[in-house]
Amino acid sequence: MAILRIQRGASALVPKLRNDMKTLKCDLCDVTAEGETFEDWMTALRPHYMEAHADVMSDSSRGKEEMEKWMADNRARFDAA
Numbered sequence: 001m002a003i004l005r006i007q008r009g010a011s012a013l014v015p016k017l018r019n020d021m022k023t024l025k026c027d028l029c030d031v032t033a034e035g036e037t038f039e040d041w042m043t044a045l046r047p048h049y050m051e052a053h054a055d056v057m058s059d060s061s062r063g064k065e066e067m068e069k070w071m072a073d074n075r076a077r078f079d080a081a
Ligand SMILES: [Zn+2]
Pocket: 026, 027, 028, 029, 030, 031, 048, 049, 052, 053
């Protein structure tokens, strides 16, 4: 007598909205940071970078171009993760 009821809303068809965190290593060492987007990942990595790679951060020879290259390289890594 069991009647299978199809749940209203067909939730299985709705794309998952939960956070889809990616874990990606620092580009200079094996420490990992998590983020749902590349921006989140960068934010999560920043404190580690300041602490472990302060010399890189404060290297004044790293101009805007290097920063943009870093972002492009790491965005590509993040997207591929
Ligand atoms: Zn690192």
